[in-house]
Amino acid sequence: MLVGPDASTITQNQFQSIKTEISMSASSLAEGQKGVLTTGLLKLFGPLFLVLPGLITFAMFPDLGAANADQAYGQLVNAVLPTALSGFFAAAMLGAILSSYNSALNSTCTLFSLGLYRGMIRQDATDREAVASGKMFGWIIAVFSMGAAPLLMGQESIFAYLQQMNGIYSIPILSVVLCGMLSPTMPSLSAKVGPILGPALVACGYFIGPIATWVGAVHEYHFLGMVFLFLVGLMLLIQQLYPRVEPWQQSGVEVLDMTPWRYSRPAGAAMCGLVVIVYFAFADFA
Template sequence: MSTMFSFTFFTALVAVITWRMTRGDDHGTASGYFLGGRSLTGGLIAGSLLLTNLSTEQLVGLNGLAFTEGFSVMAWEVVAAIGLVLMALFFLPRYLRSGIATVPEFLGKRFDTSTRTITTLIFIIAYVAILLPIILYTGAVALSSIFDIKTLTGLDSNTVLWGTVWFVGIVGSIYAIVGGLRTVAVSDVLNGFGLLVGGVMISYFGIEALGRGDMFQGIETLRTVHPEKLNAIGGPDQSVPFFTLFTGVLLLNLFYWSTNQQIIQRTFGANSLKEGQKGVIYAGYLKVMALLILVFPGIIAFHLYSADGIHADHAYGTLARDVLPSPLTGFFTAAMVGAILSSFNSALNSTCTLFSLGVYKPFLNKDADDAMVIRSGKVFGWIIAVFSMSIAPLLAGQASIFEYLQKMNGLYFIPIFSVVVVGMLSRRATATWANTALILGFVVIACGYFIPDLDAWIKVNLHEYHFLGLVFVLLVGLMLVMAEVSSRKTPWVHEDAGVVDLTPWPLVKLAAGVLVVIVLIIYIAFADLSVLF
């Protein structure tokens, strides 16, 4: 009873506060709906970035991977801080200078409309076929594990999965489609607070459970029993071998935090470069702290449940249900629901933005006013939401949902990121070769993934993440070489759109430097290099 009360109370509290803070917002213009009126401050940006990332594919998937492999999977969290540093110092100033709402819009200005169209379609297809279904599936797994819905209802696992997926999808769609980006950002911050507090409490109570009520004994157990689980260095047979941190793992993190529309759309809504940089760097510090939420619980669950034979992706939900007191279970579950909805509605809002501004306005209705553009996004949002809800349960057969996500991400992360990097570094690179790189990169990576003999050779001789790094280098090299052979007639000039104040945050370099040092300290503190030899 106390669990349901605290769950209902926190959920209602977030809804009421979000409504009161956004009821007077401008949802009638494209900028107001898709970018929050370019009014987001550093705190809102940081909170929204964090909670969009602290989604169930992370909570369930990354903790599941930690359950299986240990602390080396922290690379997906700690290396992210490096991506956020580069976003704040290099990418964000250039994005805000362009006055854009989407990454494809930037590429359209840098190259031409064909480049914008190709990247828009790639993003939309990837979000609809990969990201949205994974968010719904992992959200359903988390909720059904915490509430033990199968036991409560007597329904079979498949029925519970389908029902929970559709519940999350419908509620998340209402949030995103009705409210727009600022509503998403405000609810993100509120739910983010609950998720951080609840996530830390799961680690605390989990360690206590490991020590049979004694926290210090629990820490000693973590340190001495299966000490290999606390090694930050991945061995050659693990999912994140150490040297892949400098190739594919780094590139996937760089794309995710500096080019992924779903994540960085909230930075485009910053009211100034200063506030945008604050938000991005703050998020970097929060990402490092998120180890307590996204990695340690999986290791604790391994110590508690490895003998029980539970599925790795069920470890986090089982731990939360078992160690949290009933009132806190309801509180955390409400925050978990918030995280699920945040991830889904953020991805949905970004997909609608891409469609409305990248497809509908330029191709389907060039004379559309803001009201028509917004309406097109809402209609498209409902269509893709229903499609995603229909295919999400089909992911139930994956051994590790997080590894599946990273593999599928590579298909489009690497080609798009290579074009963005070259577009910013070279003033002479042409649209023809940018478009070639987008298509060629996708085809080459798809062949490496889906042709069995080639996939087997890569796994034995190269590793998938090194393969992604190699493709990235080849694509960048191709575009730079061709920029010298057949360059633009006139070098590209990056004009200031004059949308926001571009004065940088005075402390950005200092804050970024300290963050990088913290990352290095964490790796040194938990490193056991013996696994490399």
């Protein structure tokens, strides 16, 4: 069961294009490592504003129930926050939401303009045309997302539903990235099979009646873990049958200082230790 949630979490926190683009924009390898480790340290404070409010709300409003979990945060804020600070809190929440939304929207526009428009639709497009295509695609995505948002109100839990939908793309992305990073002879065919077959398999498990019933019986995370292992095994099989003629070698990094930060390993080890401490602090072994 650990494979499913771990794979989904790793993809969302490490391999999303938003995080990748920011990390790769560093002026050197050392600065990039510092940024990633600093972000990881800030992530450790997540339980303070993600877990604790829910626990406090559960203690204060035991009658709220799991069916109304999406109302928990609002109930807690309404109960403990002074009325004079309500506007300030709403502004802070709106700013945080817009910041995350803008980051995702900009990343999506970049993927479309460079990956699809210039990469496949018009390979001879100028920079101005690529930027214009990204802006137009951004408008389409923005209007679509705002129109689709009210449809989520019918879900029992918006957070759980979004996490479930994330599994459609997170598992294939992780399998492709891991295989590509760990094997220099992995062919491009593997990278094409994963993103096509993976979402199809996960979607079948979510939306096709008999398969969805089976997934519900074995648990969703078990299913995601099995899809992940299947994709990795399939890509390794393709590698054995059709390996790259020339092993891949990294190039184009001469313009950057690739000297690692000398404290990257100790800092990474300390970060792992803090993660274990946080886990044991919040885990219920009863």
